[in-house]
Amino acid sequence: MESCRLSATELACRRGDRVLFRGLTLALGGGEACQIAGANGIGKSSLMRLLAGLGEPFAGTIARDGEVGLIDERPALDPHLPLGRALAFWERFDGRAAEAVGRLGLAALAEVPVRFLSTGQKKRAALARLIAQAAPIWLLDEPLNGLDTDAVALVETIVAEHCAAGGLAVVASHQAIALPGAQRIALRDYAA
Numbered sequence: 001m002e003s004c005r006l007s008a009t010e011l012a013c014r015r016g017d018r019v020l021f022r023g024l025t026l027a028l029g030g031g032e033a034c035q036i037a038g039a040n041g042i043g044k045s046s047l048m049r050l051l052a053g054l055g056e057p058f059a060g061t062i063a064r065d066g067e068v069g070l071i072d073e074r075p076a077l078d079p080h081l082p083l084g085r086a087l088a089f090w091e092r093f094d095g096r097a098a099e100a101v102g103r104l105g106l107a108a109l110a111e112v113p114v115r116f117l118s119t120g121q122k123k124r125a126a127l128a129r130l131i132a133q134a135a136p137i138w139l140l141d142e143p144l145n146g147l148d149t150d151a152v153a154l155v156e157t158i159v160a161e162h163c164a165a166g167g168l169a170v171v172a173s174h175q176a177i178a179l180p181g182a183q184r185i186a187l188r189d190y191a192a
Contacts, residue, residue: 004030004066004136004168006051011060012192013046019058019192020046026185028168030136033159033179036172038187044172045072047187048141051170066168069135071143075126077114083125084110090129100131104154119146127155138162138169144177152177 005028012022020043028034036044049055051062052070077086083106101107104124109117117125123146130138138159144152156178159169171177 002136006137007063009061012058013043014058021190022192024190030166031163033163033169033182035182035184042187045141048139048172052139066137067135068137069130069133070139071126072141075122079115082111082113086114094132100128104128136167140171142173144175
C-alpha cells in the first residue's frame with residue numbers, strides 16, 4: 001500500500017451562519033486510526049467532507065498524501081441497478097474486482113436492485129466498493145448504522161486489517177467502535 005498521511009491544523013467549519021467547531025487539529029500516518037465522536041448535528045459529517053476535500057474549511061488547513069476513499073450516507077451505487085452490476089460499474093474505475101463481496105455476505109444479493117437493500121446491506125456494499133478502490137486513506141462516516149452485531153465486528157476487523165497493512169482510517173461515529181490504539185476526538189470539545 002502506498003504511504004499515506006492526513007492532517008488538519010486549527011480547523012474550523014461553518015454551515016450557513018453557524019460555526020460548528022473550531023481549533024481542531026489531528027495528524028495521522030499509515031497504520032493509525034482516529035474516531036471522531038459526537039452527538040447528531042455536531043459536525044461529524046461536515047468534518048468528514050472537509051477531510052475528503054469535498055468542501056473548504058472556514059479556517060485552518062488540511063493536508064493529504066494518498067488517495068482518499070469515503071463512505072457516507074450515500075453509498076454511491078446506482079439504486080436502479082442490481083448490486084452486482086452497480087459494483088461492476090466501479091470496477092472499471094478501480095481496476096480491481098470487489099473481492100470483499102463474499103466476505104461481506106453480499107454474494108447472494110448480486111441480482112437484487114440496490115434500492116431494495118436494507119440499510120446494513122447498503123453499508124456493507126459501500127464497504128466492498130471502498131475495499132476495491134484500494135485507497136490508503138479511509139474516511140468512514142457512521143459506518144455502523146444499520147449493521148447487526150456480526151457485521152459490526154466484521155467492519156471493526158476490516159478497518160483494523162486496513163490499518164495493519166499501512167492504511168489509515170478516520171471513523172466518525174456516535175456509536176462505540178473497537179479501534180485498538182486509535183486516537184479519539186470528542187467533537188464537542190471543539191464546539192464553537
